[in-house]
Amino acid sequence: MDKIKQQKLDVIRKYIDPSAVKEVRPEIVESWIRSSENGLDPRHYDYPPQMDPLMFEQLLKKKALLIQASTPFIHHLENMLSHVECYIIISDEQGVILSVVKALGGNGFKLEAGTIWTEKTIGTCSHGMCILLKSPIQLCGPEHFSHIFENIACSSAPIFDENGNLEGTLTITSPNLRSHNSQTLGLAISMAMGIQKQFQIALQNEIFDAALENTEEIMLFSDDDGKIIRTNMNALKIIELFGRDLIGSQVEDVLGEQPFFKSVAETGNTLSHIDFQLKYTKKKLFLTSIKPIKSKDKISGYIVLLKETDHIKKAAKSPYAAMVKFTFDTIIGSSPQSMKLKSMAKKFAHFNSNILIQGESGTGKDVYAQAIHFENRPNGPYIAVNCAAIPQNLIASELFGYEGGAFTGAERQGKPGKIELANGGTLFLDEIGDMPLELQAVLLRVLEDKMIMHVGGSRYIPVDFRLITATNKNLLDLVKNNQFREDLYYRISVFKLSVPPLRERGSDIVQLIEHFIRIYSSNQGIDEPILSNSAKYLLLQYNWPGNVRQLQNTISYAVCMSNEGIIRPENLPEEILSYQPPSGLTLAQPEPEPSPNEIILDNTPSMKEIEKKAIMKALHESNNHIRGAAKILGLSKSTLYRKIKEYEIS
Template identity: 35%
Template sequence: MREYVIQIDFVDRPGLGYEIFKLTEQNAIDKIAMEVLPEHGMVIKFRCDLDSKAQSLINDISLVTGVKAVKYRDQMPCEEREAELKTILNSVGEGILAVDKDGKITHINEVACRIFQCDPLVLIGLGVETLLDDKHPILDTLKSGKTYRLKEGRINKKGRSIRYLTSGEPVINAKGQIIGAVATITDFRQVEAIISKVDKIRHLTTFDEIVFQSDKMRQLIGAARTVAKSSSTVLLRGESGTGKELFASALHTEGPRHQAPFIAVNCTALPDSLLESELFGYEEGAFTGAVKSGKKGLFEQANGGTLFLDEIGELPPQVQARLLRVLQEGTIRRVGGGNEMRVDVRIIAATHRNLEEMVRNGEFREDLYYRLNVIPLTIPPLRERKEDIFLISQRLIRKICTKLNKPEIRLARESIEALMNQEWPGNIRQLENTLERVINLIDATEIQPHHLSVWADIGTTSNGGVKNALPRKNIVQLEIPCEGKGARLKDIVAEVEKEIITRVLEKYPSSRLAGQMLGVSNTTILNKMRSYGL
């Protein structure tokens, strides 16, 4: 028996489908599947023993009133979509694993199969615990709808331990129901190789490349140029997106260590166990899956140069203790090792957190805080140096147009005023994303205010100007209890969150737009709406 797929295009009329299916019965056709097309058509998959019988069916259907055309297809539309999805998944550099609401594996790409040394044909339809284990975080995501990020996992396969990192997201339908989950899988050895690689040829910023005209920045850069000449520890403070890594790079480039390595690591980008071994290295046999000869840590790789520790406020307690020892003694000890090694590394740390408050709350070591806070430099947010926005925007537009291979675009005078009137809570990073979005979506030589209003979530005033889409202040006014038993902090925070989401949804009535305005995913907004009964 051979299988055939035919597409039937028709003018819709009552009873047409019934007539077509009656013909399949009269021709003794074994129907396998049927799919309706959006534009007045259907695709039928069937099997029969002779080509002549299939052709006879096509001839009979062609004579039905309303049928415009009948033709063969290679696959059902759903099979074509599945093939396209498979191609997309296999083109991704990470492993992808998808499960349905019951935890059954629906998709697994080639990278994940290589990592887990498994056969997809055997796994599809089986419970995810048959491949991983019954405590894998993707199962919790199916129940709670919560995402997870960079969790370490381990399975034993053919007498070998396979170590990997995984992040996961729930799949939520339009009704807010969890219908599945997707996990990314990264081989632990691949992560180590990427982190440990020092890019010797990457461009490092100098202070001359930081554009500004405000007095605040002029004073800051003047002080930073002086600080760059020493080897003292620097603590860069500032909100997210203000350019702390650029400053760290410039401090290194204009200092006496500029010919030695500059290595940057984000302390939030790795799980605790990996962060410690990456910073300090490890000896042979320190843990299962460790490289036989051991491995240099980032401190050893940066010896003689600079190590930039971004988001230092996120360091776990055990790493805080080890970092303090490096700052005090100038020595490190590899994980699993017993020998002290002397290193000569300048530390530049950065954070947007309130370290002083973290010290008071016992979340950050006081002695480490004082060791890091030798030379504090605070980068002001954009809203405190609005006169810099025009110069920064020009530099960003040139960079974005080069990246997108587009002719350089100008800013209209009114658009400059509009950008300068924004609060920019995400600072330069938010400004860059906004400009890139607009430049991608317009076909003009000049950015006008209406482009910002339509494409950049910047609201328009009654006189045609542009205003903030979401004010930073006075979103919610709270009554704080002064007597008796006060409300719990958790309840107060929840009430504020509910009010903010409610007000944003009034203006942006979709989870996607509301999520963009608040800097979170639409899944987070949907979960919050469900939680607060919105």
């Protein structure tokens, strides 16, 4: 033991090469070195830091399943080890102690729930090594970094979730080396495996329960005799049995003696897409599917999926509906151009006429489409289709759906199209200029009749949807070149919105930069870096041909490349650094950069800087014509003259 203590000091002081330590495993020696590099001294023990109480309370809630799964095993261990003094510890994957039991009286280590034990806080320890190596490990005496642990032994084993991600560790610590042996490590491993299995089952159940309650479908689970053994809340709300419990009832007592259930029981095949009425209430339901659960080719139960709506409403609430992320309140931008656009879009949203959104690629046309949908039909589905991304031979079946067997490769039961799925909500057709001419005629007919027919079908299906289209092309030019139908153009462009490019929305650039820095820093779990003046200067003078999408990618890159909490020019992509703005549009050079140790209080340009830049751009675009520049800026001529004089713009 004394030799190990001396070798530890010699390695840390670099008196000997780490490879010269033969009595201790190399991974432990490497941990000693890292612990020392973290500023720790093995001869002095600093108590581990305590997690903020509020944050620890939130962590316990997050780890509730792990703690719940470990509780019975901890009690079992406590009984098994009742004859010896020991500590049984559960930690999370970051080294935070979640619980400590079997601690007899106080201890000199501050081994308490909420403390953080890692190489950086207390040096080499068993559960810290277990987290790093993701494998069981036992440390004895001076193998630990701090001298205070030279008479204890610890055995730790990892606990993983079902995807192989480390969830935490189980550790058995003995204050007396003599009461700890190799069997203790085996005990820790077996108990950790038991906790892991129980945790994974609990996690699967939680995911399963969440899926049950977050689906719009009615779900029934029965045994092989058709007796209902489990349901979700939708089933309890919708299926009424006049005081009888749903659990324990027969499926056929609830649904009626339907031939489809008997067919599944006899053939073992899944059935789907059937309309019927409930036996007691006569309520109309749609059978999404009834599927047998098989075990070794024998049916052990059934899963029944239903919907309260008819076939058309079923399509409207399809899982193909995209989740709306944007509303008018969440759109970033307060420039005059953005405020005018939002006001116009919000006004258009309250009418059901078709809307055409035009703008360069990456300006956020889909953002405005989502906001219009949320303002107009928030409870309906929002179905987005990129006409340029679907092969021409498939776009008809994607839009209009198809009957089973309509073509080679078609699903046997058929499939609803995107227009059908948008029933009751909004259909957003992006890149409408790339829609094939022959399909444009069919879309025109759908817009006029509000009815569709599946590919290979023979009946019309009524649909009700709001159409929003978008393009980065000039559709009137396409009309002149016979690449787009003129009658369809006027049908889809009752209302028109033009999303200005980012280079024309000066103050929006600053707001978007701040927003993306905040988002990407949060996603990476790091402090928000501060944008230096010189980097801000380069971003503001750039012309952003890729618009908001390019800015978003640029800030993501800059956040990742930043150092010391500051985004500098060298952290920006090459196209930003090499850009040369047109003559006359260069901003004034920024103030000298502060040193890394100084705090940058203002990481945004002043409104005067933004306004001056916007005026210079408007004058350039209007060939120094005051009336034209004032129109671009949304200002009166007198106001523009005053600001030109104020900012000394020649």
